[in-house]
Amino acid sequence: MADKYLSIAKAIVEVVGKENIVSATHCATRLRLMVKDRDSIDDKKIEKIDEVKGVFFTSGQYQIILGTGVVNKVYAQIEALGLTTLSKKEQDEAVKQNEKGIKKLMRTLADIFVPIIPVIAATGLFLGLKGCIFNDNVLSLFGASTADIPAYIQTLVTVLTDTAFAFLPAIITWSAFRVFGGTPVIGLVIGLMLLSPALPNAYSVADPNSGVEAIKAFGFIPLVGCQGSVMTAIFTGWFGSKLEKKLRKIMPNVLDLIFTPFFVMLITMLVMLLGVGPVMHQIELGMVGIIENLIHLPMGIGGFIIGFTYPLAVITGLHHTYVMIETSLLANTGFNPLITLCAMYGFANVGTCLAFAVKSKSRRIKQTSIGAMLSQLFGISEPVLFGIQLRFNLKPLIVMLLTSGTGAALLSIFSIQSNSYGLAVLPSYLMYIYNGHQILFYFLISIFCVALCFILTCLFAIPKEALVPDEEDLSADAADALAVPEPATEITAHEGPDAPFKAAACDETAFTAPATGKTVLLKDVADETFAQKLLGDGFAIEITDGIIKSPISGKIAAAYPTGHAFGIESKEGREVLIHIGIDTVALEGQGFEILAKEGDEVKQGAPLVKADLEKIHRLGKSTTTMIIFTDGTKIKESELPKETKAGETRLDNIF
Numbered sequence: 001m002a003d004k005y006l007s008i009a010k011a012i013v014e015v016v017g018k019e020n021i022v023s024a025t026h027c028a029t030r031l032r033l034m035v036k037d038r039d040s041i042d043d044k045k046i047e048k049i050d051e052v053k054g055v056f057f058t059s060g061q062y063q064i065i066l067g068t069g070v071v072n073k074v075y076a077q078i079e080a081l082g083l084t085t086l087s088k089k090e091q092d093e094a095v096k097q098n099e100k101g102i103k104k105l106m107r108t109l110a111d112i113f114v115p116i117i118p119v120i121a122a123t124g125l126f127l128g129l130k131g132c133i134f135n136d137n138v139l140s141l142f143g144a145s146t147a148d149i150p151a152y153i154q155t156l157v158t159v160l161t162d163t164a165f166a167f168l169p170a171i172i173t174w175s176a177f178r179v180f181g182g183t184p185v186i187g188l189v190i191g192l193m194l195l196s197p198a199l200p201n202a203y204s205v206a207d208p209n210s211g212v213e214a215i216k217a218f219g220f221i222p223l224v225g226c227q228g229s230v231m232t233a234i235f236t237g238w239f240g241s242k243l244e245k246k247l248r249k250i251m252p253n254v255l256d257l258i259f260t261p262f263f264v265m266l267i268t269m270l271v272m273l274l275g276v277g278p279v280m281h282q283i284e285l286g287m288v289g290i291i292e293n294l295i296h297l298p299m300g301i302g303g304f305i306i307g308f309t310y311p312l313a314v315i316t317g318l319h320h321t322y323v324m325i326e327t328s329l330l331a332n333t334g335f336n337p338l339i340t341l342c343a344m345y346g347f348a349n350v351g352t353c354l355a356f357a358v359k360s361k362s363r364r365i366k367q368t369s370i371g372a373m374l375s376q377l378f379g380i381s382e383p384v385l386f387g388i389q390l391r392f393n394l395k396p397l398i399v400m401l402l403t404s405g406t407g408a409a410l411l412s413i414f415s416i417q418s419n420s421y422g423l424a425v426l427p428s429y430l431m432y433i434y435n436g437h438q439i440l441f442y443f444l445i446s447i448f449c450v451a452l453c454f455i456l457t458c459l460f461a462i463p464k465e466a467l468v469p470d471e472e473d474l475s476a477d478a479a480d481a482l483a484v485p486e487p488a489t490e491i492t493a494h495e496g497p498d499a500p501f502k503a504a505a506c507d508e509t510a511f512t513a514p515a516t517g518k519t520v521l522l523k524d525v526a527d528e529t530f531a532q533k534l535l536g537d538g539f540a541i542e543i544t545d546g547i548i549k550s551p552i553s554g555k556i557a558a559a560y561p562t563g564h565a566f567g568i569e570s571k572e573g574r575e576v577l578i579h580i581g582i583d584t585v586a587l588e589g590q591g592f593e594i595l596a597k598e599g600d601e602v603k604q605g606a607p608l609v610k611a612d613l614e615k616i617h618r619l620g621k622s623t624t625t626m627i628i629f630t631d632g633t634k635i636k637e638s639e640l641p642k643e644t645k646a647g648e649t650r651l652d653n654i655f
Helices: 003-014 043-047 070-080 088-096 101-134 136-142 149-167 168-179 184-194 202-206 230-250 251-292 302-317 319-333 337-359 362-374 382-389 393-415 425-430 434-459 613-619
Strands: 021-026 030-036 055-057 063-065 215-217 220-222 517-521 537-543 548-550 555-561 565-570 575-582 590-592 607-611 620-629
Touching: 003 030, 003 043, 003 070, 021 070, 030 070, 055 251, 088 362, 101 149, 101 168, 101 230, 101 382, 149 168, 168 184, 168 230, 184 251, 220 251, 230 251, 251 302, 251 319, 302 337, 302 382, 302 393, 319 337, 337 362, 337 382, 337 393, 337 425, 337 434, 362 382, 382 393, 393 434, 425 434, 575 607, 613 620
Parallel strands: none
Antiparallel strands: 021 030, 030 063, 055 063, 215 220, 517 537, 537 620, 548 607, 555 565, 565 575, 575 620, 590 607
């Protein structure tokens, strides 16, 4: 049998190229190869190799799906061939260090923005609802206006809609500090300094009718808040965290607690407000003149350029300067063509989200795309931008930019322009109801943009990563602990349809529940890899006790050092995978006390691991435990009891 897996390993190495493989690691079902040149690998040849179920490239690694059990044996032969092997954590770090240029930048941006996307998306929904309901055009249909809404209600709604965006640079600075290795709370405080009410508000400075001007430091350096400035926040996080790490190396331990944060906050604040901030301000002023000229270019050329470049302005945080131009246009002409040209960006984003939602097989990517689309429908684009388009090698971004530019060009040709500003995507239609021609063409072109971006994204921009179901990464190293047998209890009669069976004493063939709790059908588990039964049939338990026991007598074929997963084989050939929790591999062993190691012979009912349920929940992870039959065994879901007790509830009747 070993010859079989050696042949598979040799075939993989031959196709990938031994010199092309930097290092290898594996998880529960995938062989992960860090390679020098991904394009040199023939995917079709790899997929023809025995036991290979598919391949894809993601996170800097060429991943070959082999299946549970098989991957361990193939990996062992990979090691025997003399290739460099690493732990999953070591290889992930190596991937990050070897990434360069645009890929490294995209990974960094994703690391910064992905944690804050849920907050932005939720706030976007609040903002969208406010734009729809608190609108005079809508309220007039009911004989009312915004003036009729009590002030306290407007205030409470404003708190919901404005807070996250008012402090967005502070949130980004916090996240950037975390990514770049600084202390996040220091980043948060510095971010709040950039938004201090003592500074002139950036949006007010950009509005010529506000009467607010920048404060001049030393008579020539403009001081202004950093509201909406994404790039300033990111640079602040990078600069501040680097400064902090250098100071901690030289600061005496007795002074480190106070003086390191003191100097980091002082120096970073001064550099940002007196250096980076003014530079960004000058860039913003230059953009004003450029955009004003572009609007008036003939044959839709200006529209295409504005539609294409506006999303890039959002990325840099420079889009708030458009308020000045829009205000000026409305004051002088009564119309606002600029927001119209920029609006197709949002509709193109909807097309991107729809494409990922329809085509993706990854649960996480599908959920991200649906959530981002709901937010984008009400005008909030950051979840789409940073959660999808900048995350997958720029192809979705390029498709979106071309679509946005095309839609804007068509709007420019047909002279479509709004009579207001501040509304986007679904609420934006309210800005065109003043004229039948305007709203008709705006509607048709917006739908065209959604459809065009959807089709092009489906055809050219869906990454292979999105076409592969999610899988938790599992390490393959064994833990050093001994199995502790526990006597089985005597069998009792089956008392009713939901009463548990009891395990028979000394019955080596018994199959008992490995955990105490309520049973859950596999299809209802919040992990698509298990829910779709990609690893095999089985069931799950919402555990209420942390002692996990062996359901069968046999040998521990795999025990992961994180303590969250065990593979057990019986003498009769039954193979069982016990996976404790969802995404608990990320805890790196926190909350798990390992009681058995790989290679141990265990009796049915022997404890395998003790899980600290409270700690695992506190760390944000589900403790739903999956019991998967990796040998192809099918179960009768109708025979599952509602509740189980570890080592006692006999489940032979489910087969």
